[in-house]
Amino acid sequence: MDNVRVIEVKRSIFESNDKDADKLRGELKESKTFLLNLMSSPGSGKTTTLTRTIEALKDKYRIGVMEADIDSDVDAKTIAATGVKAIQLHTGGMCHLDADMTRQGIKELGVEDVDFAILENVGNLVCPAEFDTGSTKNAMILSVPEGHDKPLKYPLMFSICDVVLINKIDVIPYFDFDMEKCKEYILMRNPKAKIIPICAKTGEGINEWADWLSEQIDAQMK
Amino acid sequence: MHELGVVFRIIDDLTDLGKENELEKIHSVTIQLGEVSGVVPSLLTDAWKWAADRTELMKDAELIIETLPAVTFCEDCKSEYETVTYGKICPKCGSEHTYLLKGNEFLIKEIAAT
Ligand SMILES: Nc1nc2c(ncn2[C@@H]2O[C@H](COP(=O)(O)OP(=O)(O)O)[C@@H](O)[C@H]2O)c(=O)[nH]1
Ligand SMILES: [Mg+2]
Ligand SMILES: [Zn+2]
Ligand SMILES: [Zn+2]
Numbered sequence: 536m537d538n539v540r541v542i543e544v545k546r547s548i549f550e551s552n553d554k555d556a557d558k559l560r561g562e563l564k565e566s567k568t569f570l571l572n573l574m575s576s577p578g579s580g581k582t583t584t585l586t587r588t589i590e591a592l593k594d595k596y597r598i599g600v601m602e603a604d605i606d607s608d609v610d611a612k613t614i615a616a617t618g619v620k621a622i623q624l625h626t627g628g629m630c631h632l633d634a635d636m637t638r639q640g641i642k643e644l645g646v647e648d649v650d651f652a653i654l655e656n657v658g659n660l661v662c663p664a665e666f667d668t669g670s671t672k673n674a675m676i677l678s679v680p681e682g683h684d685k686p687l688k689y690p691l692m693f694s695i696c697d698v699v700l701i702n703k704i705d706v707i708p709y710f711d712f713d714m715e716k717c718k719e720y721i722l723m724r725n726p727k728a729k730i731i732p733i734c735a736k737t738g739e740g741i742n743e744w745a746d747w748l749s750e751q752i753d754a755q756m757k
Numbered sequence: 758m759h760e761l762g763v764v765f766r767i768i769d770d771l772t773d774l775g776k777e778n779e780l781e782k783i784h785s786v787t788i789q790l791g792e793v794s795g796v797v798p799s800l801l802t803d804a805w806k807w808a809a810d811r812t813e814l815m816k817d818a819e820l821i822i823e824t825l826p827a828v829t830f831c832e833d834c835k836s837e838y839e840t841v842t843y844g845k846i847c848p849k850c851g852s853e854h855t856y857l858l859k860g861n862e863f864l865i866k867e868i869a870a871t
Contacts, residue, residue, distance in 0.1 A: 539784060544774065544865040548766050551773075630759045633766075661795050662759050687845050690857065723854060 552666055556634035559641070559669030566646040569755040570637075570654065571748070572670035574692065577658035579678040580702040582610045583735040584744075585655060589617045591745040592651065596752055599649035601640040603632050604658050620644060631662035634669040651752050660685075664692040672751055674698040679706050683717035686724050693724035700744060701732040760800040764808045767865060768815065774868070775814045783870045785819040791862040792827040792841050827860020 547553075563570050575581050581604065589598055598619040602611040603626050614621040624640045626632060637654060644652055654670065656663045675696045677685050680703065686693045693699065699721050707714070714732065721728050729747060733740030771783060786805075790796055802820055809815040827840035831847035832854040838847065840860055847855050 539869050539871050541867055541869050542774070542778060543867050544770075545867075546770065546865050548763055548770070548863045548865065551770055552766065629762050631762055633762075662762065665795075687853070691861070 549665060549667075552633050552635075555638075556667035556669040559634050559638050560671065563641070563646070563652075563669070563671060564755065567756045568641075568646045568649055568652055569672075569752040570641070570652045570668075570670045572654045572656055572663075572668045572673045573676070574656045574660070574663045574673065574696075575658060575676035575678070576660055576681060577604075579658075579676040579681065580735045581655050581658070581676055582613055584676060584700065584702060584733065584741075585614060585653060586617055587735055587738055587741045588653075588745060588748070589614070589619055591741055592748065593617065593619055595749065596650040597648060598651045598653065599644040601637075601644065601652065601654045603636075603640075604655050610655060620648070626657060630657055630659050631666045632656060632668055633666045637668040637670070650756060651748075660689040660692045664689070664695055671755055672697045674700060676700045676702050677717070678703040679710050679712045682710075683713045684720065686717070686720035690724050693721055693728065696725065696728055698729045698731065698744075698747065700740075701730065702735050704732045704739065705734045705736060760796060760804040761808065763796065763863070764801065764804040767805075768808055768812060770865060771815060771868065772812070775870075778870070780814065780870045783815050783818045783868050785821055785869045786815075787821040787823060787866040787868070789823045789825055789862055789864040789866050791825045791860040793857065793860040794863050795861070796863060798822045798824075823866065825860065825862050828858045829855050829860075830858045831855045 573581050600614045600619060600621040601624050603624040604610055611621045611623045622643050673696045675692060677699060718730055721730055731740055731744050733744060805820040809818055828837050829840040830837050831852055833852035834850040836849050845855055846853060
C-alpha cells in the first residue's frame with residue numbers, strides 16, 4: 536500500500552455540530568421562535584418545572600415541548616396533560632442530543648405554530664454541555680439534594696448556561712446545602728449566569744423564572 | 758453511551774471527507790483526546806470497531822488515540838498545574854479559583870487513506 540496518503544484533518548469532533556447549531560439558531564431567530572434547552576441530572580425536576588412554567592406562560596405564548604429524557608414516555612404524557620403540544624424525540628438511548636436531532640424535533644413541532652419551544656434534554660451533565668443543540672438559551676436545574684459543590688464537579692455545564700435554577704429549596708433544612716456557597720461556585724464558573732432558587736413542587740420562585748423567560752421570548756419575537 | 762454518540766460524529770465527518778477527497782479506503786484515524794475530555798479511550802475504541810465495521814470506507818480502520826495533558830490555571834497565584842494530579846484546588850496556594858486551560862480537546866488529527 537505505497538499509495539497511502541496521510542490527510543491532515545485537525546478538526547474538532549464538535550465543530551460540525553457547532554456549525555449546524557449556529558445555523559439552527561439563525562433559522563429560529565428568522566422564524567421568531569424561542570428555543571430553551573433545559574438540562575439537569577436525572578430527577579432534578581425538569582418535568583415538574585416545565586409543568587409549572589407551562590401553567591405560567593401558556594396563555595401568553597404558543598408553547599411546544601420536545602421530550603428527550605429517558606422517562607420520556609411518561610414525561611411526554613405529563614406535558615401533554617397541560618394542553619400544549621408535546622412530542623417525543625427518539626434518541627435511541629443516546630446520552631445527548633445534537634443540533635441535527637433538535638432540528639428534526641423542531642420540524643415536527645412546526646415553527647409556524649410555536650413561539651416558545653422547550654427541549655427537555657437527556658438527564659446528564661456531561662455530554663449535553665458539549666453538544667450545542669442550537670437553542671436560543673440554555674438553562675439547567677441543580678436540585679438541593681445534589682449538593683452545593685456541583686458547579687465545581689461539572690464546570691463546563693455551568694459555563695454554558697444562561698440560567699441556573701436551584702430547585703427543591705423546600706428540602707434545604709434536611710440537607711447540608713449552603714446556598715451562598717452554591718451561588719459563589721456558579722458565578723466562579725460563569726459570572727454572567729442568572730441564578731433563581733425555586734421550588735417546583737409549590738411554585739415558589741416560578742414567577743421570577745417566568746418573567747425572565749418572557750423577556751427573552753419577547754426579544755426573540757420582535 | 759457517550760462514546761458511541763461521538764463515534765457516529767467521527768464517522769459522519771470522515772464520510773464527508775472521503776467524498777471530498779474521493780477516497781476509497783481509510784486505513785487509520787488519529788484522534789487527539791484531552792485527559793479530561795470525559796471520553797474513555799477503551800470504550801471509544803470498542804465503539805469505533807463496532808460502528809466503523811458497518812461502513813464500506815472505514816471497515817477495519819485502526820483508531821489511534823493520542824492523549825493531550827490537562828492543565829489548570831490558578832487565578833490567585835497565577836500558576837499552572839496538572840489537573841489530573843491536583844484537581845480543582847491549586848497545590849501552590851490552596852485556592853479554588855481555578856479554571857481549565859486545556860485538556861478537554863477532542864480532535865480528529867489525521868487519517869491515512871487511499
Ligand atoms: N421536594 C421536592 N421535590 C421535587 C421538587 N421538584 C420536583 N420534585 C420531585 O423530584 C422527582 C423528579 O422530578 P422530575 O420533574 O420528574 O425530574 P426530571 O427527571 O428532571 O424530569 C419527582 O418525584 C418530583 O416530584 C421540589 O421542588 N421539591
Ligand atoms: Mg423528566
Ligand atoms: Zn453523550
Ligand atoms: Zn494558586
